[in-house]
Amino acid sequence: MFKFTGTIKVISDTQRISDKFQKREFVVTDTTSMYPQDILFQTTQDKCNLLDQFQINENVEVSFNLRGREWTSPQGEVKYFNTIEAWRIEKQGQSQPMGMPSSGPSPMNMGSDPLPGVGTSTDDDDDLPF
Numbered sequence: 001m002f003k004f005t006g007t008i009k010v011i012s013d014t015q016r017i018s019d020k021f022q023k024r025e026f027v028v029t030d031t032t033s034m035y036p037q038d039i040l041f042q043t044t045q046d047k048c049n050l051l052d053q054f055q056i057n058e059n060v061e062v063s064f065n066l067r068g069r070e071w072t073s074p075q076g077e078v079k080y081f082n083t084i085e086a087w088r089i090e091k092q093g094q095s096q097p098m099g100m101p102s103s104g105p106s107p108m109n110m111g112s113d114p115l116p117g118v119g120t121s122t123d124d125d126d127d128l129p130f
Helices: 045-053
Strands: 002-012 013-019 020-028 037-044 061-073 078-091
Touching: 002 037, 020 045, 037 045, 045 078
Parallel strands: 037 078
Antiparallel strands: 002 020, 002 061, 013 020, 020 037, 061 078
C-alpha cells in the first residue's frame, strides 16, 4: 500500500470497458516539489463512484496499489504495463476517509460476550494455577 498527497487536476468520466469491467481515471498533482508531477490514477468497479464526492483543485490523499502486467503482442514482442490503482481517497484534513467503513461498532461486535470462551470455565478445564 502506498499513499500520495496532492491536488486533483482532472477527473474523467467512468469508462465501461466490458459488461464486467469499468474504470475511472483521475490526475493528482504533487505540488510539494520544485517540479510538480501529474500522476494518473485509476479506480475500478465499485470504487469508480468515490470520485463523485470530489472536485478539481481539492487537496487529497490517495491510498493506492501499484499493479504490473506482462503483455505479448501478436508479433511476439513482450511489453510491460503499470497501473496505479486507487482504493481510497481522503480529503486533506478530513477525519473519515472516503471508501472506508466507519470505525464505530458493528452489529456483529455488539454481543454481550465479546470474547466467547474467555472468562468462562468449568471444573474440567480449570487447570490454571491461580
